[in-house]
Amino acid sequence: YNTSTIRISAPYGLRDTDDLQIECITSTGKQADMSIIISDLCGRGYTKCKDGACISVSQLCDGTPHCSDRSDEDNRFCQEPIRPPVPLPQVIVSPPKIDIP
Numbered sequence: 001y002n003t004s005t006i007r008i009s010a011p012y013g014l015r016d017t018d019d020l021q022i023e024c025i026t027s028t029g030k031q032a033d034m035s036i037i038i039s040d041l042c043g044r045g046y047t048k049c050k051d052g053a054c055i056s057v058s059q060l061c062d063g064t065p066h067c068s069d070r071s072d073e074d075n076r077f078c079q080e081p082i083r084p085p086v087p088l089p090q091v092i093v094s095p096p097k098i099d100i101p
Helices: none
Strands: 021-025 031-035 046-048 054-056 086-088 091-094 097-099
Parallel strands (some): 021 097
Antiparallel strands (some): 021 031, 086 091, 091 097
16 A cells, blocks of 8 residues: 655646646556646636736736736746746656656
């Protein structure tokens, strides 16, 4: 029985356009896939600011802040690729795949 845990963090959020897949490979070579489903809490065509407000996806990364906390224009989220990899111990998070060394 394996009680391993993978914890993934997306401190700058996930957009509904992000398409992520997690591929877990153990040291013995066993493999399993997991999909991440992004809940659309603001409604179709809208995204959530870090402060909780909802804005149109067309206002995201358009050069003009629409969120009171300016999170819709955060360079760490707006750059290409969509956001930088999030380093975690033993896990590299970068769309579209997560590799466990």
